[in-house]
Amino acid sequence: MSISKNFPILKTKINGHDLVYLDNASTCQKPQVMIEALSEFYTKHNANIHRSSNPLADIATKKYEDSRLAVAQFLNCQKNEIIFTRNTTESINLVAKTFAKTFLQAGDVVLLSLAEHHSNIVPWLQLKQEIGIELAYLPLDKNGYLDIVQAKIMLTDKVKFVSIQAASNVLGSIHDYREILKLAKVKNITTLLDAAQIVAHESLNVQELACDFLVFSAHKMFGPTGVGVLYGRKDLLQMMPAFLGGGEMINQVLTDTFTPNELPYKFEAGTPNIADVVAFKSSLDFIKNLTWEYIQKTEQELTDYLWQEMLKLDFVDIYGKNIANKHLPIISFNLKNAHAHDVAELLGEQAIIVRAGQHCTQILHESLGVPATVRASLTFYNTKKEIDLLIKNLRLIYNKFKV
Amino acid sequence: MDIYAQNIIDHYHAPHNCGRLSEPKLSSSQVNISCGDQIVVDMKIEDDKIKDLKFEADGCAISIAAMSLLSDYLLNKNKAEVLALKYQDILNILGVPVAERRYKCVLLGLLAVQNIILKAENNPERTWDDLL
Numbered sequence: 001m002s003i004s005k006n007f008p009i010l011k012t013k014i015n016g017h018d019l020v021y022l023d024n025a026s027t028c029q030k031p032q033v034m035i036e037a038l039s040e041f042y043t044k045h046n047a048n049i050h051r052s053s054n055p056l057a058d059i060a061t062k063k064y065e066d067s068r069l070a071v072a073q074f075l076n077c078q079k080n081e082i083i084f085t086r087n088t089t090e091s092i093n094l095v096a097k098t099f100a101k102t103f104l105q106a107g108d109v110v111l112l113s114l115a116e117h118h119s120n121i122v123p124w125l126q127l128k129q130e131i132g133i134e135l136a137y138l139p140l141d142k143n144g145y146l147d148i149v150q151a152k153i154m155l156t157d158k159v160k161f162v163s164i165q166a167a168s169n170v171l172g173s174i175h176d177y178r179e180i181l182k183l184a185k186v187k188n189i190t191t192l193l194d195a196a197q198i199v200a201h202e203s204l205n206v207q208e209l210a211c212d213f214l215v216f217s218a219h220k221m222f223g224p225t226g227v228g229v230l231y232g233r234k235d236l237l238q239m240m241p242a243f244l245g246g247g248e249m250i251n252q253v254l255t256d257t258f259t260p261n262e263l264p265y266k267f268e269a270g271t272p273n274i275a276d277v278v279a280f281k282s283s284l285d286f287i288k289n290l291t292w293e294y295i296q297k298t299e300q301e302l303t304d305y306l307w308q309e310m311l312k313l314d315f316v317d318i319y320g321k322n323i324a325n326k327h328l329p330i331i332s333f334n335l336k337n338a339h340a341h342d343v344a345e346l347l348g349e350q351a352i353i354v355r356a357g358q359h360c361t362q363i364l365h366e367s368l369g370v371p372a373t374v375r376a377s378l379t380f381y382n383t384k385k386e387i388d389l390l391i392k393n394l395r396l397i398y399n400k401f402k403v
Numbered sequence: 404m405d406i407y408a409q410n411i412i413d414h415y416h417a418p419h420n421c422g423r424l425s426e427p428k429l430s431s432s433q434v435n436i437s438c439g440d441q442i443v444v445d446m447k448i449e450d451d452k453i454k455d456l457k458f459e460a461d462g463c464a465i466s467i468a469a470m471s472l473l474s475d476y477l478l479n480k481n482k483a484e485v486l487a488l489k490y491q492d493i494l495n496i497l498g499v500p501v502a503e504r505r506y507k508c509v510l511l512g513l514l515a516v517q518n519i520i521l522k523a524e525n526n527p528e529r530t531w532d533d534l535l
Contacts, residue, residue: 338464339462339463341438341463342463345406345505356438357438357439358437358438358439365439370439371438371439371441371461372438372439401415401464
């Protein structure tokens with residue numbers, strides 16, 4: 001059975017054409033098991049969690065905590081090191097606004113990279129405004145990978161925090177992030193890994209990674225929107241002040257003070273996104289059953305074919321390079337005679353869904369010297385036939401715009 | 404009807420009134436951050452009327468064609484007429500069915516033009532929402 005059968009939306013037609021979904025780096029589609037788990041929760045188990053002593057709340061709480069356990073097993077960490085947030089963005093903000101704001105001071109340097117998503121730049125710019133930290137940006141090498149040689153030079157004694165992506169959402173490059181984290185750890189620098197783009201493509205084991213924090217979103221790994229994950233080393237999470245204040249995150253509230261709850265609840269103020277967190281477990285199970293071996297083999301074939309066919313088009317400018325085994329099934333490009341938005345619009349008319357713009361990476365686009373790019377991002381349910389359709393339509397668009 | 408009608412593509416490849424004006428002139432630039440489009444418009448206004456207009460832009464076919472068509476339309480119009488123009492008027496000038504999500508592409512040129520007039524009279528400048 002074709003794997004795409006598990007994803008009901010892929011049967012959708014737009015303008016009479018079969019949906020060709022090539023925007024998986026934005027958000028990927030959902031397997032039937034996750035959609036059913038979400039529906040089942042609201043149909044049978046809905047109750048607020050961690051509060052009332054009643055059998056319905058007991059089941060809801062158990063299911064919510066089962067998801068936390070599943071995430072902990074997925075990353076190989078302790079259950080109370082997993083905090084549920086809304087998304088990757090909120091997870092990074094949590095670290096910047098609690099840990100970094102408390103333990104960094106004016107003049108300390110936070111090392112980012114030129115390829116970071118705005119989510120991993122703006123919270124640090126806000127902190128710069130608030131407490132006067134400085135930011136440094138690791139450049140990319142000529143192939144679009146984080147420059148390891150530069151990393152060694154830039155990790156000076158002034159650097160107190162490193163926050164980098166594992167893979168580029170634009171270029172598709174899977175960086176040697178393990179090495180950069182190690183280099184930082186040797187110098188006793190606190191590290192955060194933005195795993196948003198990598199998490200659906202390779203296994204992550206925080207015990208083997210020299211990272212103190214790791215963040216990602218459920219919706220980029222076949223889970224629901226509205227669920228983000230923050231992994232934090234337990235001793236650091238304990239040192240950090242609470243983030244948002246309200247229900248669940250407190251232990252005791254007095255008229256003039258409060259004491260925070262224990263981990264991980266200390267960072268989960270208010271009623272969380274219970275149903276989506278519960279449903280997320282079925283996405284993790286889905287990936288587990290599929291196996292990383294299958295996912296990586298399929299995606300490597302797609303990546304190689306996508307790049308091979310795109311490189312044949314002499315009217316296309318491609319950004320970055322595909323270095324085998326170190327690349328996501330992503331390609332960003334421009335047609336020589338048409339603007340990215342016009343290309344995406346015309347592909348969309350044929351039900352080929354891509355993204356055009358700066359993909360939340362204005363700084364990267366400035367270094368590429370282009371105002372916008374078209375991005376096709378694939379995953380294991382895409383096919384070579386779909387890549388052929390993309391290529392065929394790019395030729396048609398090129399001809400339409402030919403002078 | 405095709406949003407990329409030949410007329411639109413022709414204006415994209417060879418926009419009317421392209422370039423910069425000599426001094427004295429009124430100018431305004433606009434950017435559409437979400438897609439990276441940018442435009443600079445120069446105008447000369449005499450006796451309350453637009454006597455000359457040129458623009459330089461880097462953008463998609465819709466934003467360039469909209470400004471090109473608008474630039475022809477604006478010559479000899481008075482300031483009040485220009486300030487009364489809205490989103491639907493530009494859609495009518497374009498004459499193709501542009502999806503609402505691309506309203507900034509449609510409005511980029513008009514926003515620059517109206518803000519030239521408003522700025523010259525020391526009035527507050529408009530934003531996208533004001534033109535919808």
